[in-house]
Every structure is written in structure tokens, then in C-alpha cells.
Amino acid sequence: MSLLQRLVLVSTAALLVSCTSSWYGHRFVPAPIEVELSVEGEPTAQARALVSVRGIRRAVPKEQQPVQLEARMRIENLGESPVALEEEGLELVAADLQSFGRARVTPPPGAPIAPGDSVVYDIVFPLPAGKDLKEFDLRGLNLKWVVSFDGRRTTTGITFERFVPPRDYYGDPFYPRTHIGVGFVGHFHDD
Secondary structure: OOHHHHHHHHHHHHHHHHHOOOEOOOOEEOOOEEEEEEEOOEEEEEEEEEEEEEEEEOOEHHHOEOOEEEEEEEEEEOOOOOEEEEEEEEEEEEOOOOEOOOOEEEOOOOOOEOOOOEEEEEEEEEOOOOOOHHHOOOOEEEEEEEEEEOOEEEEEEEEEEEOOOOHHHHHOOOOOOOOOEOOEOOOOOOO
16 A cells, blocks of 8 residues: 555545544543532531533434533532532533523442442433524523531532633644545544
8 A cells, every 4th residue: 555545545534533432522620620619517427529511412312312522520528517419509600691401420329438438420411402503602501509517508610711722732743643644644642
């Protein structure tokens, strides 16, 4: 196989792989964001949450899976009172304040997290039926959730911004990338 044939084959394969990604290119920051959780007047009720937006997964029609926004939350109980995430308190809204609807959470929340323990939750917000992703203003997202410390509830909200790289970002030698162009396959970074 000639060098030109190899270049065409590699370029075509790279293009096909990039076209079949199961994720949209949206990234949200900060990642992760740290949030203190407490109940006013109760020094034994202390926890922290670390939250990251993993991204927006494309629809999978064969599996009847709609477009969905995925986040991950780690709750660490730093106090002396059990803390529990309440599933019905989770809500995600876009910058235009449209809600993404009811969340699906794995593992199912509600079980108390004992002092000194932590739990990592995968949180999925499917796009509401009849909605298109283009109908949402994705410049920012706000996630609201409720935790309870021995029955005392507290609500927390955090905001993420969409990361749009500056023009010279892709010139950064520490950013892994692949260039594809006419007559040029590019170079790869292992970092």
C-alpha cells in the first residue's frame, strides 16, 4: 500500500470516528465544583459535594434513548449527622431557564450517608419529549438539589458555564488533538 493510500485510509477512518461520537462537543466548567453542605445552627450537619457535568450524550434511537445531559456528584459526609440526597429535589435548567425535566440517578438516592462515608451518583437528565437540544440556551446550566441531615432539608444550587476554547487554545502543545487536512494527517500527543 502506498503512502498516499495509507494517508487517505487513516484520514477517512479518523473522520468516521469523529462523526460517530456518542457525545456532543459541549464542555462545562468548573469541573469539578466544590460545594459546602450544612444546616444553619447545627454544627454536626456538615458535608461537601463535588459536581461535574460529564457532557451531553447523543440520542440512541435503537435503544429509545433521548438526548441526555449527564452529571456526576460525589457527596462526602464530613459531620456527625447522616446526610441523604433527595431525588425529587434535583433539577437542571439551561441559561434560558428551561428545565431538563426529571432526573434519573444511579445508585438510587435516599439512603443515608454515614459520617465519614461518601457516595458517587451518576445523574442523567433526559431531554423532555418533543424538545430539541437547539431549543435550549446552553451558555450555562444551573443544577439544584436537596439534601437532608436527619430530616432537616437544605437546598443548594450551582452554575456551570459552557467552555468555549479561545482561538489559540488548539495551538497549546499540551492539548491532545488530531489534525486532518488535505494531504496532511497531523500529529498526535500522548499527554
